[in-house]
Amino acid sequence: MPDVQLVLRSTRVVTPEGTRPAAVAVAGGTIDAVLPYDAQVPSSARLEDVGDHAVLPGLVDTHVHVNDPGRTEWEGFWTATRAAAAGGITTIVDMPLNSLLPTTTVENLRVKQEVARTKAHVDVGFWGGALPDNVKDLRPLHDAGVFGFKCFLSPSGVDEFPELDQQQLANSLGEITDFGGLLIVHAEDPHHLTAAPQRNGRRYADFLASRPRDAENSAIENLIAHAKRLNARVHVHVLHLSSSDALPLIAAAKREGVRITVESCPHFLTLTAEEVPDGATEFKCCPPIREAANQDILWAGLADGTIDCIVSDHSPCTTDLKTPDFASAWGGISSLQLGLELAGLTRKGAIEAGRDADFAVLAPEATFTVDPAELFHRNQVTAYAGKTLHGVVRSSWLRGVRIVSDGVLAEPTGRLLERDR
Known part of the structure; x- marks a missing residue:
């Protein structure tokens, strides 16, 4: 095993084979292995145990x-x-x-x-x-x-x-x-x-x-x-x-x-x-x-x-x-922050070895009421205003680095992607 920097552990890790307790080892921004829940954590790694929160692919x-x-x-x-x-x-x-x-x-x-x-x-x-x-x-x-x-x-x-x-x-x-x-x-x-x-x-x-x-x-x-x-x-x-x-x-x-x-x-x-x-x-x-x-x-x-x-x-x-006239109002729903593989992004979309270490840590049973003022969209106009939604994102990870923690965002580290050739 290469030098593992992070082990993300949960009782509910969503993998291609199903949801199970597991420890996800991350090295160099890539998933190195999906290990048993009680696997020994390498001395080089930091353990992040998220308990019963679900760990999904980003x-x-x-x-x-x-x-x-x-x-x-x-x-x-x-x-x-x-x-x-x-x-x-x-x-x-x-x-x-x-x-x-x-x-x-x-x-x-x-x-x-x-x-x-x-x-x-x-x-x-x-x-x-x-x-x-x-x-x-x-x-x-x-x-x-x-x-x-x-x-x-x-x-x-x-x-x-x-x-x-x-x-x-x-x-x-x-x-x-x-x-x-x-x-x-x-x-x-x-x-x-x-x-x-x-x-x-x-x-x-x-x-x-x-x-x-x-x-x-x-x-x-x-x-x-x-x-x-x-x-x-x-x-x-x-x-x-x-x-x-x-x-x-x-x-x-x-x-x-x-x-x-x-x-x-x-x-x-x-x-x-x-x-x-x-x-x-x-x-x-x-x-x-x-x-x-x-x-x-x-x-x-x-x-x-x-x-x-x-x-x-x-x-x-x-x-x-968004005038009140349906004929003339701009048509479009703003919901990017509220939605919890088409393009052929072969390094994305699964928790398995060799994929980018992109994760969403979700509290599935938690609920929240949509307050437009708390959304990060530039214009807080949304059809979901006042609705109670199920599932709260506790953190998001991009290539093994936490980019969101309980609504607090880190500095931008996203990359520009091209189609896999």
Whole structure:
């Protein structure tokens, strides 16, 4: 055994083989071994015994809008990564839009990396963007280490990140297929959205009617058809699924060998349309929070493996953009700190030898009531205000170093990540 600097011990360590009492030995920022609970602690090591608190792998959130540079009044790498660390998230992957400029060229990627380099409290990777006019930039971005490419099939909400039509989608997919990349898709069909009733005002029911399930279902059906046409040579990922109607389509495609995966979000699994007050646009997101019956089926899809992962889709904005009119308010849920593996981060996401020593120490039975003023997000607007949540993060660790202890954060030590080659 090399010189072990840390042994983290708990009666509940979550490993790939299950949860069990264990002692996790850390050397040089890497997990050296997962030992029996009562293993002798090397003389070189410091013992941290967290008792009955659960030790989880540091969480990986692959869907975060940091908005830096350019819209840092909305968020920023300093505040977003502090919030992530406080929530037990030790790695984030930043979305390519809502920053200025978007991550759609290597030059723009380098600007964003330089901005993030000294501000990151957790490790940070980057998605690229697929736009109608940047097919030529996709391979260079891939070679520069982005984890994949995001596109929209309906308007994104920001002018500098336009959506793809079906031919443009096919063009981007063809290019990405050539180098074995990943396309991640905001899947709402624009024709269904245009045909839906569009009403201004405070009524959540009107907003929900403007984003029908059929828009998601149709877009996902088309994505599956594209993936089938490419004979599993490309990986397509559906972002933030809210329509449970699409689950049978996705499950059937997976059984046929189509390379398609899907994520959902905590707000779709915990919040329901029935509880959204009129005018409460902190609940607005696209696709929308749907009915309780829909939520039950999403939970079933998560339990049976049709839904592959849960991500925050943290999409913040300034308070003034959350007007009480659901039609005009900015759409996005702020929840990065409150959520307790898609991108191929092979050193992350498991407590086993050879992985980065990233941990979240959680008191699962403890509860807390969300006070927006105590969040590290730049703008304390959240749909979870006043809610009682279960599970309190006691500490977060990045490569064997404690970066959060009972809400107190250390100085930033996060690294910038590139796709494993």
